[in-house]
Amino acid sequence: MSNSEEVEKDVDKDAEKAPDAMDVKGQDLHVKGKESEMEYPGMMKRALIMLSVYFSVFLITLDQNIISTAIPQITDEFHSINDISWYGTAYLMTMCTFQLLLGKVYKHYPVKAVFMGGVFLFEVGSAICGAAPSSAVFILGRAIAGLGGSGMITGTMVIMFHTLPLQQRPAWQGAFGAIFAIGSVIGPLVGGAFTNNVTWRWCFYINLPIGGVSLLVTLLILNIPGQKLEPRASTFIGKMKQLDMLGNLVSFPAIICLVLALQWGGTIYAWSNARIIVLFILGGLLWIGFIAIQVWKKEAATVPPRVVKHRSVLGAMWFALFNNAGMMVMIYYLPIWFQAIKGVDAIRSGIMLLPTILATVVGSISSGFIISKIGYYAPFFIFSAILMPVGAGLLTTLNTDTGAGKWIGYQILFGLGVGFGNQQPLNVVQTVLDRPDIAVGSAVVVFLRFLGSSIALPIAQSVFLNHLIANLANLPSINPEDVVKGGVTDLRHLVTPNQLPVLLRDYNDAIINVFYIVVATSSLMVLSCFVIEWKTVRPKK
Structure with missing residues (x-):
């Protein structure tokens, strides 16, 4: 029997011994693997x-x-x-x-x-x-x-x-x-x-x-x-099996198909274009294949099924996907609103975004310190799932006449929601998973964060452009292509002073429709609050 086969047999034995994560009960569970033994x-x-x-x-x-x-x-x-x-x-x-x-x-x-x-x-x-x-x-x-x-x-x-x-x-x-x-x-x-x-x-x-x-x-x-590495196979083929290269060779093109379809759809090619349709279909089939391989490979899979079957991990994954999606869309499009509607330059728009950033910083740091003191992260999932959609919803009320008091206050609510929640999924996987599984659990959470923004930003761009072009029908003397290609900085030079209020109103409406995406994604985070367990990061006495 080869060394790689021995490794795989050992892994299978460990899988049989591993408890079903869904059967683990108790309100004060902390990291399995004896935290007290860590150096x-x-x-x-x-x-x-x-x-x-x-x-x-x-x-x-x-x-x-x-x-x-x-x-x-x-x-x-x-x-x-x-x-x-x-x-x-x-x-x-x-x-x-x-x-x-x-x-x-x-x-x-x-x-x-x-x-x-x-x-x-x-x-x-x-x-x-x-x-x-x-x-x-x-x-x-x-x-x-x-x-x-x-x-x-x-x-x-x-x-x-x-x-x-x-x-x-x-x-x-x-x-x-x-x-x-x-x-x-x-x-x-x-x-x-x-x-x-x-x-x-x-x-x-x-x-x-x-x-x-x-x-x-x-x-x-x-x-x-104190790092305890899992046994490594000695042969090249054994190492490839150990790293689940079959699963990864399926997941690589699946991710590429999805990202390309979302990046190109509605911008370079129409959503109905054959290239986009093929990318979505092929990507979907590959994702189904990847999931099937993970179920088949079990403990030897890239993502062992028992890791993602844990209810708290599932909740953290869901939350990570939508939290980052909403945050990135707002960070991209709120400066565009400032530049287009308020007529400021790029540097000034960055300064006007500071309420969101500072509130995020305060929320992130303060939640971390509070959790270290009280032990529980679950309340901050709830705070985030409330404040983010409320803040985003208030930002959808922005118009050409909105004063600084409102757009500053709304940003603070949204930013606090982002800050309270953005690191909590990682706290979950580090608390409820076995020590050897934390690297995989963290990778899944980080992957979903990037995937969330990868999905949300192209969708936001498509919504923005489609609404803007449709709205510009109110100005028949303006070529929509000139507005799109001219960018935000040249916006006010494309129309006469009499036409400018109409153009700004139409531009504002297009951006507000993007903010509705943030309301939707951040509202979906609330579902995770019903499945994430109240576990503590504090050691048992």
């Missing part, structure tokens, strides 16, 4: 490790958002207007595609090595983007950076698990949400500053020193003596 670094070393991890999270968020203001200059230099969609899609596809596989990799290989590999690939991708001589090379760099980022984002969760005691994790976890929120606003501003004052290439070169610091600190400081 953690001292406070100073712990702080340095988490600082390095925060650098990595900031890098990913910055890179995801910094490109928006650099795209015009990039397309001018490469004469690549037709490649614009690929600049975001290439990064997003690899970021989503490899999340689930890397959750499996972190179970079998040292966290330090895998995480550093992710940072290194991200740095390589950034360097390629910065030095790219052509659009094709730039797209390649974006894809490599996305692959590295997928390893980094899952790795941060795994590192935190091995660095911090369970009771302390929510407080540190709250800072992740704050960093994501800050990076989402700083990214476009930094990108605009580099593009206008230096060169767009520095939008990617800036990642090199920050990533270098993260690599150095990880190399020198990170040490996980």
